[in-house]
């Protein structure tokens with residue numbers, strides 16, 4: 376079970392990288408269109424540079440933005456040429472008859488493919504048969520048509536298991552927090568999550584209540600110097616260069632004797 380970030384926003388991607396949980400990034404033309412208008416290649420390069428800055432060797436899906444069969448092939452080759460230096464570049468190709476040819480051609484050239492916009496069992500299966508490394512099933516959009524997205528993910532999972540198929544199932548088109556849980560439980564290898572849901576994945580009102588209680592109780596008990604902010608040197612050590620953010624990499628280890636959080640800051644955050 377992995378979480379990808381479904382965003383082309385540099386700040387949102389960086390927020391995820393700083394927290395170490397992101398196992399990949401997915402973009403599409405609509406997601407890109409939410410960003411400030413600029414050169415497509417420059418924007419994608421900035422995402423790659425950001426991933427490299429965090430030593431995040433994670434899949435980055437970049438989608439074709441044409442539907443013309445010849446142009447799709449040409450564009451895929453250009454992506455491989457322009458961004459292929461990033462080893463985990465994944466070219467996103469929508470499912471379709473002409474598109475299968477593009478998927479096959481990219482795979483023949485050694486590129487990786489995320490076959491996107493899959494809404495049905497048969498689309499996911501044929502995409503995998505054409506060699507797609509990832510098949511993206513669109514949870515929210517499937518449900519819009521009255522079909523059971525969880526059932527489709529379960530069926531694809533079962534067939535992949537029976538074949539020992541190397542393709543991975545990505546579930547996208549997440550509309551609610553609960554979609555993430557249900558997609559994972561249905562058998563998705565990966566759920567790609569829009570940034571607004573990411574902080575919610577680690578939030579719970581009872582957690583907030585428990586932490587606030589701990590802070591209140593400690594503040595009432597501790598000596599005043601315990602509650603003072605930690606010295607600047609310890610604070611600097613805590614905020615050293617980015618730790619690896621490949622989803623498994625090492626986490627920065629606090630210096631010996633350094634506190635992991637300034638008690639003062641926690642005490643300030645605690646409600647009265």
Ligand code: E4P
Pocket residue numbers: 381401402403405491511513515516546547548549567
């Ligand atoms: C993921 O890779 C997809 O591009 C994305 O989740 C699409 O979802 P939508 O239904 O919000 O367009």
